[in-house]
Amino acid sequence: MKALFFSILFLCGGGNLAAYVSPVSYSDAQDQLAQLSLEANTAHKALKEKIKTQSSSYEVLNRLSQAKISVEEMIQRDNIAKACKVVDVGFTAVGIVTGGAAVVAKEGGKAALKWVAGKAAVEGAKEAAGVPGYSDAVKVGTYIFNKADQNELGGQLSRDNIEILLKARQLIQDESDGRTLKDKLPELRQMIFDMESEIEKNDYQLKYLSNQLDEMKKKGDFLNNQAAIRKEEEKKNAEKTAEKMKKIEASGLVDTNITRPAEVPPAPIGPKDDPVEKKRKIQESIDNYIKSLKIRINSEAKAAEDAWNSFKKPEGLYRTARYDGTDEVKDILYSLIYLEESLTASRTYSNMQSLENSAGYEADHIKKYREYLENRKNEIKTRIEPLITNISGYTAQWKSVYDTYRPLGFYVSEPENVKNMTLWTSYYASPLKYIEVYTTATEGLESRFRNLSSKAAGEKDAIYAEARSFAESYAAKLQGFKDYKPQVVSQLRKITEEFAKKAEVVNALPYDFVTEFSYDGKYDLADLEARIAAAKPAFSAMEKASGAGTVLYNDLLGRFTEINAMSMAPLMTEASTIRYMAENKAHKDAMDSILKKTAEYSPDLSGTEGWQSERISGAALMFGAEDALKYLKKQSDKLVSAYGKAISEFKNNTSKDLAYLEKMDSIRYAAEIAKIFEPSQRADEETRAIIEEVRKAPLFGSGSAPLLERTGFWTKQAGIRRDELEKTIAAFWDSPAGKALTEARRIKELAEAQDKRDPGLAIVKKMYENFENAYESRNAAGVMSFVSDDWSAGDGVTAADLNEQFTRIFRLFDEISVELSNLQIVGDGNGIYTASYNMAIRSRIYRKNIKREETSSVYEHVEVNGNSARIKKTEAGGYWSIK
Incomplete structure (x- = not known):
């Protein structure tokens, strides 16, 4: 009695007892309970399968609903580039908490869940009573999930489920039909409506099955009660019979x-x-x-x-x-x-x-x-x-x-x-x-025992028939899997090869970004835009391959999962028992013949490696590249704007009469010159900030490593504006006003210098000769020996930055020649000298047959200590970069 009617006894219930016919004996009660147990087990199995189906349907509905929300947001923000992220296919498993818990959102689900999740689910279902919709159901569903067996609530997404999600993703991501997201939204809403209708139908079936089990439970309670009564009656009758027998002589x-x-x-x-x-x-x-x-x-x-x-x-x-x-x-x-x-x-x-x-x-x-x-x-x-x-x-x-x-x-x-x-x-x-x-x-006892033996034999034969049918089905499915798997593996291999070919183009997009901004890169965003456009057909092919492969793999996985579940099913245990323990030789031999076939092959998923989870179709890279390009375009516009603003302000600063500078002492003169050149310095500072921001930016989505951390960022458009700024500055110095200012300052500073006998002038001149020789020898250490440790420049470059730049330049170029001209040196009497000169740098890279030349007008301060001189600060011009 303890194990009797497992699918009914573990829950409580009641019903109209008068509607049931009382069993005439304990044996009759047991017969009725046995039949009821079979019916209840069948209904219970159907209920659990329907719950899994409903769980998967809710999961699909949830993902479609989230997709709709994302699409609506994108339409509102005109953000098409994120379309790839709105449909989560997640082919291999259902999200149990969201999908499974949502089953209780409707009446049928709440009624059904108590039959699979025990007391915890019943309490959870009570909490969920009256829940208006899916999202709220999820809140109470977590409790149910924590207490219930996830195998009872969740299941693998079916082929139909996956095809629905693939259809939704294709609908949103495919741009070939020319429709906008706004045009596609009604079709997505129809898919959601169809899934909601499917959920309603499933819920009705859940309610029907739950009601069936409720009714069976009531009848089971009645029969269990009657069986206990009949059992006690028969025990008492046995006692009475024994007492009666004592009086027989x-x-x-x-x-x-x-x-x-x-x-x-x-x-x-x-x-x-x-x-x-x-x-x-x-x-x-x-x-x-x-x-x-x-x-x-x-x-x-x-x-x-x-x-x-x-x-x-x-x-x-x-x-x-x-x-x-x-x-x-x-x-x-x-x-x-x-x-x-x-x-x-x-x-x-x-x-x-x-x-x-x-x-x-x-x-x-x-x-x-x-x-x-x-x-x-x-x-x-x-x-x-x-x-x-x-x-x-x-x-x-x-x-x-x-x-x-x-x-x-x-x-x-x-x-x-x-x-x-x-x-x-x-x-x-x-x-x-x-x-x-x-x-x-x-x-009469012989016939009762004989009848009981006959019933047991009938049950035994019925179990044999069920186990044999199940074992034959298992053997057939196993053979089917054995025949089907090589076909799937072959197709997946072809799909994988095709996928890999197409993926090369899409997977190369991050590398394209890096090479675009490396030393030999084009620094042209239009070039990147062309590469992204060229990758779209490959991405579309990858999407199709990913979907086709996923459907194939999921189909094989479904068969594999079904076979594994069947191999551990109670009926397979029965089949094994019959094979080794059956006294009926026909049963034993027949089952042995069936199970021998199943022992010859062990199913696995070898050859499908890489498809266990959704194969990345390149959507993140494809649409991440478009996002990155948009971001870099904005940063390029900022660079262009910074230099444009500097040009405008510098022209404004130099458009006024600067004759008043000619009579200033060196300190005041340097301060005024710094103000005039401040727009250029500020543009350089803004440029460094923008470049640093781009260096740290995870261009292909949050969590990814900074892509341009090593290369930095620059564009042709920004370079054009920077060159324009430098030309504007050079034009100023070459203009009559600039030349007059330079000449006047030179005469004034020479006059000031002539008032003193300054041996430091020769030391400074010698230092520049040695500086020129070290530069042409591409000796970074030699050049840096003429630069003070606390050297600084007007654009914020430090001595460490300068050393790194010299090292890189000297390694890059095979030949460098330097020419210093028009050197003017003025001392302040305290060991500090102001030097101005024109510098021409010519360089070559033999293997690429590249020749470059750069000219610069330099204005800087030199400090003399003893018999040595070192450059202390460069106010204008430069000699640490080659275009």
Whole structure:
């Protein structure tokens, strides 16, 4: 009873008990429960499968709904580039928490969930009662998921599910039809409506199945209650039968209360015998007569014992005749109740086989034992009863002697009571009573055990049929998988090869960005735009290949999962049990033949590596590249704007009369010059900030590494504006006003210098000669030896930056020549000298046949310590970059 009706007993319920017909017996109740259990298990299995289907449907609906939200946001923001991210296919598994928990959002789901998730799910479903929609259902669904078995709530996305998601993704990402997202939105909404309709249909079916189980539960409760009542009734009846059997006595026993005259031989009395002698002789005659009776009685008793011991019991009977059969009868009745209960305790082949054998053996034994007892009764009647009759006659004669001579003063021992003799109790009366009790009490039990054995055999055959059908189905599916897998692997291999070819173009997009801004790059965003456009057809082909491969893999995975589930199913356990333990040779041989086939092949997914999760189709790279291009265009516009603004402000600063600078001392002059050139310095600072921002930017999505961290960022458009700024500055110095200012400052500074005798001038000139030689020798350390450690430039470049730049330039170029001209040096009397000169740098790269030239007007401060001079600060111009 503890395991009875598993699918019904674990929940509580009630119903209209009057609507059910009470079973007439415990056996009848067990039969009805067994049938109900089969029906409930079928309904329960269908319910669980439908819950998984509903869970998957909710998951698809959720993803479609999220896609719709994303599309609507993109339409509002005109952000087409993010279209790839709105449909999550996630082919291999359902998100259990979102999909599974949402099942309780509707009435049918709430009703059904209590049948699979136990108490926790019931409580969770109560919390979810009245939930208006999916999103709120998810909030309470997490609790249910944490308590329930995820295998009960979640399932693999079906082929139809995946094709719906692929269709949605294709709808949104495919731009070939020329439709906008706004044009496509109604079609996406229709897909959502269709999925909602499917969910409504599934929920109706869940409600129907749940109601079926509810009704079966009520009937099961009723039958369980009735079975318990009938079981107790039959136990009480067994007790009553046992008590009744105690009162049964054996019928037709020998009447031992008979009379028979004594036959004492006359005593040999002589005429001369006195009375004493006469009495002695009579006593002697009596004693001899009693002795002869005892000999006869003992002889008959010995014959009865020999007869009893000669009785043979047929082979296979474990019972022996007992003096009291009531306990044995009660044991048999209890055994019948127990075996009837076993019929529904565990519906397995081995249990039914054992029950069939036990009940059949009990029926056979009852039949044989009753036949044996009938024969024993006849043997007792024919062989022992006559002996008891004889003994009864002898004891009757003994009693006659006793009654005749005892009153006359003779000694006569009290005659034996036949009913107190062993042969009466052990060989006659008690065995006959036992036989009477057993045969009376077991009347009809053979047929009940036989019927139970027949039921068990029928269940056993039914289980065999189910297990055989299941094993044959498993073997067929296994063979189908074996035949199908090579086809799928071959197709996936071709798809993978095609995918890889197309992926080269898309996967190269990040590299294209890096090479575009490397030293030999074009620095042209239009070039990147062309590469992205060229990658789109490849991306479209990748999408199709990814979808086709995913459908193929998922189909194979579905078969593999189904086969694995079948291999661990209870019916496969039954099949294995039948193969090794079945006593029915036909069952055993048939199952062995089927399972041998399944042992020859073990399914796996080898050859499908790379498809276990959704194969990346390049969407992130494709649309990430478009996002990155948009971002870089904005940054390029900022660079162009910064230099354009600097040009405008510098022109404004130099458009006024600068003659007032000619008479300023060096310090004030330097400060005023710094103000005039401040727009150029500010543009350089803004440029560095923009470049640094781009260096750190994860261009292909959050979480990705900064793409241009090593190359930095620059564009042709920004370079044109920067060159324009430098030309504007150079044009100023070459203009009459600039030349006049330079010449006036030169004359003034020379005049100031001539007021002092300054040996540092020669040291500074020598330093520039050595500087020029070191530069042409491409000796970075030599050049840096003429630069102060705390050197600075007007654009913010530090000595460390300068050293790094010299090292890179000297490694890059095979030949460098430097020409310094128009060197003007003015000292301030405190060891600081102001130098201005024109610098021309010519460089070559032999292997690429590249020639470059750069000119610059330099204005800087030099510090003299002892016999050495080092450049302290460069206010304008430069010699650390080559275009």
